Amino acid sequence: MKRIKLGLASALTAAAISNLNANVENVEFLADKVTREGDVLHAQGNVLAYSQNYFITAKEAKYDQKNEIVELFEDVRLIRGKDEAVRANYARLNLKTDEVFLDSSFSMNQTEEVWIQSDESCSTNKEYSTKGSIVSSCNVQDPDWHISYTSGWLNKESKWMHVFNPVFHVGNYPVFYMPYFAFPADDTRRSGLLFPTLGYGKKEGFIYKQPIYIAEYDEWDLQLDPQVRSERGAGISTTFRFVDSPYSNGKIKWGYFADKKSFQEKEELKNQKHRGWEIEYERDKLAGYLAKGDFTEGLLVDFKYPNDVEYFELTNNTNSGYGKSSIVQSRANYYISTKEHYFGAYAKYYVDLAKIGTEYENKTTVQELPALQYHSYLDTFLTNNFTYSLDTKFHNYTRNVGATARQYEINAPIGVNFMLPGNWANISLTENFYATHVDYGSNLESHNGKYRDKKNDDYFRNYHLISLTSDLAKNYDWFYHTINFKFDYLKPGGNKGNLTNKLISESYHKVDSDGQILDSLVQEDNFLTELDSKYTTENFNAGLTQYFYTSEGDKLIRHSISQEYDMDAKKFGNLDNRINLYLGDFTVYNYAIYSNKYKEFTKVQTGATANMGIVSTGITHSYEKKFTSQNVYTRTSYITGKASLQLPYQYKLYGSFGYDKEYKYWKSWTVGLTHNRKCWNFNLYFKRDVEPKNKANGLEGRRTEAVYLTIGFYPIGGVNSHITTLSQDTSEQ
Secondary structure (H helix, E strand, C coil), X not given: CCCCEECCCCCCCHHHHHHHHHHCCCCEEECCEEEEECCEEEEEEEEEEECCCEEEEEEEEEEECCCCEEEEEEEEEEEECCCEEEEEEEEEEECCCCEEXXXXXXXXXXXXXXXXXXXXXXXXXCEEEEEEEEEECCCCCCCCEEEEEEEEEEECXXXXXXXXXXXXXXXXXXXXXXXXXXXXXXXXXXXXXCCCEEEEECCCEEEEECCEEEEEECCEEEEEEEEEECCCEEEEEEEEEEEEECCEEEEEEEEEEEECHHHHHHHCECCCEEEEEEEEEEECCCHHHCCCCCCEEEEEEEEEEECCCHHHHHHHCCCCCCCCCCEEEEEEEEEEECXXXXXXXXXXXXXXXXXXXXXXXXXCCCEEEEEEEEEEEEEEECEEEEEEEEXXXXXXXXXXXXXXXXXXXXXXXXXXXXXXXCCCCEEEEEEEEEEEEEEECCCEEECXXXXXXXXXXXXXXXXXXXXXXXXXXXXXXXXXXXXXXEEEEEEEEEEECCCCCCCCCCEEEEECCCCCEXXXXXXXXXXXXXXXXXXXXXXXXXXXXXXXXXXXXXXXXXXXXXXEEECCCCEEEEEEEEEEEEECCEEEEEEEEEECCCCEEEEEEEEEEEXXXXXXXXEEEEEEEEECCCCCEEEEEEEEEEEEEEECCCEEEEEEEEEECCCCEEEEEEEEEEEECCCEEEEEEEEEEEEXXXXXXXXXXXXXXXXXXXXXXXXXXXXXXXXXXXXXXXXXX
């Protein structure tokens, strides 16, 4: 049974209410005046109606009890369900069919977050059809954008809007016409065409990418991205995203692009066809299905296998981020941890793009498949003063061509700690034991025909560590000061054995089981590093960390400094110093490493940031000098900066740059303007960058300059476009 309640009466008569309730079972009227003419009730003045589905107000209403039709006149306000609200000049409700006919109406749905203004409209439980209409999701009074159309309908189940003869307006200006257009009225995932990416490149010509989105199930979706570059070629990439449990999600991506032969030859590219695979997967529960307990675990898989660096550029339409490095790393990690124990299994796989297409392809690249680790967290025994922990690792270094090895490591520190009288400092004494065993592969012989002298290596060492720490704090009139001192004294103990280091710069043949040479010479890598010298020499290290706070608790200064002294060599090691100044909206910081060996700073990073509400900026200078011998070194000096200015009406101007001070060239810089509002946004920016290219003679950098434009209209979608204005090798700079 349906009930309707009309208006909130400003003056109700007892006779009118009694008459209404006596004769109408499914509709109630409240109004200043209620009269009857046969089967028709006539309510006038402050009419209000309600039912399980509707809440309505109007100046006048008529109710045909026989046909169950309600007519509403002047200033009609209708609310249906929880989300749908309508204002109209006239409305007619058919209570049998639940249809609502409206004249000069304005409709809004909170779930769909769009509004529709129409000359005529009809609403049912499944559909809302309109004529002579305007639709938008912006401010009603003066919308930034709207679509006017002659007729259309909204499917309430699929939340999909279909319109005919739409004209897209920006402000009051028409900018685009189509005979037919359909778009989603909310942000529900659904299959269909996404807005395309349009662009133009000086060398690649017109660029068109049309995403196709398939989302038939909540558990997965598939996106196809075919693309055409008129002067370069064509290709496609696919991205399959899935959720296979409440604790996991993943993504599988594949891409292929074929260049025209003329483009490959002109650009001197190594490959004409660019392809690759990518797999990403995360999971937080595996052993948790088999056993319950107080532990955490996690699985991460990040796999990439391209045939060149252009694969990333062509499938992502962004800088791959690999710079001039030819190495692409894939990894798979799993860990399970309790309060006392930790177990981890790791795998690293490297693709050296510079080797693809050579004699051995990627077969000479060292892989770590797998690495295993068990760690026992720091714990106490006998009393709380005695501590111990244990760390064990296994590394399997493998490849098809070249030296291989399996390494086993164990590290076991045992210590005792106690507070000094007065509790002003803590002292700890630790005995550290380290041992490693390395088995080398036996499928290689040296270039002079002699087998390697040793098939394995063993090494053991221990050292003694004394640490003194102290935490002090004092409150002054206008600031609060805390300081932490730490003094470490390390003395090497016994050691036995020495890791073979002769793989460096040697060449080997690959041989079969009978010792027959199969391949030509292969230059080796030394994947086993020497032990850190600070554990093999007697040394002393002193450091402090201090903080200054205002009386209100705001941070003013953070400062830390440490200095190492090698007592065997009677020489100072590196001096590390870090300081951060917090001056309200400003932060200034510096990190420096001074090498007493080379008598100069080998690393300095200095920067400043400011965030003053409408203005935000930051600049950083990074300098590093790496020595391979006394007079042989590499040096980098790089400046990066960024700034943004918040403008009125949700506009923001921003920019960034990267400058290589050592080689005196601009690595990248960007300047742009963005605008963000609830119903639309745009981002217009100019970017210059250096992108890697696999050329026939190796990996080289290429400078690109482009203008990018991104426009989004909620909930319709958006358009991405770019124009590449210049593309040239960095060698031309």
